[in-house]
Amino acid sequence: MPGTPETPHAARQVSDEPSPRRLLSSRTVYEGRIWDVVSDSFQLNDDGDPLVRDYIDHPGAVAVLPMNDDGDVLLIKQYRHPVGMDLWEIPAGLLDVEGEDFVAGAARELAEEADLVASRWNVLADFFNSPGSSSEAIRIYLARDLSDVPGHELHVRTDEEAEIELHWIPLDSAVQAVLEGRLHNPSAVVGILAAAAARADNFKGLRPGSAPWPAHPSQR
Secondary structure (H helix, E strand, O other): OOOOOOOHHHOOOOOOOOOOOEEEEEEEEEEOOOOEEEEEEEEOOOOOOOEEEEEEEOOOEEEEEEEOOOOEEEEEEEEEOOOOEEEEEOOEEEOOOOOOOHHHHHHHHHHHHHOEEEEEEEEEEEEEOOOOOEOOEEEEEEEEEEEEOOHHHOOOOOHHHHHOEEEEEEHHHHHHHHHOOOOOOHHHHHHHHHHHHHHHHOOOOOEEOOOOOOOOHHHO
16 A cells, blocks of 8 residues: 555665766865865756755764773763864764775774774774765774773873863763763764664674775775
């Protein structure tokens, strides 16, 4: 019958996929310190009128949810000027080193922002931060089997990072903070909820850290 919902066994698998469109022109309208704004003119189809969209051309980023042997996760508090708030986040950073391996970039951020080294890496989730206005693709890793960065290799944090506070919290408490609207950083929210879901099978369903990431700008 029309409008009848699909039964669970007949539900289609959903998966985002590339959708090439005819690009008529592309120009940089703003060159920033970290990222640029570009303006593209394109057609949805051969008979369609030209459309223009301005968006942030972003190198992509990685984020890390560190989890200790007790199942607690590490959050870091950092000031974010655009929203004027101290946010509880997870270690994260730009993929702005050309050709850098994604896990290597995540390990660098984990060491710099949390003073930790991990020997076990899995992918928790991949997402676009704001696909209507930015090309930014983010991959969130679950980092386990943690150890401290040796004292002589500790990173000296500056500017906003100099104020970073570290706090271990049970995963269930982190989930509760998300659902109660107390956490707002997108990587933290996605990572925490993904970890809670993945815990159902003891994280066996997670992809390895080396899993392909075709949505990243360098892979498209």
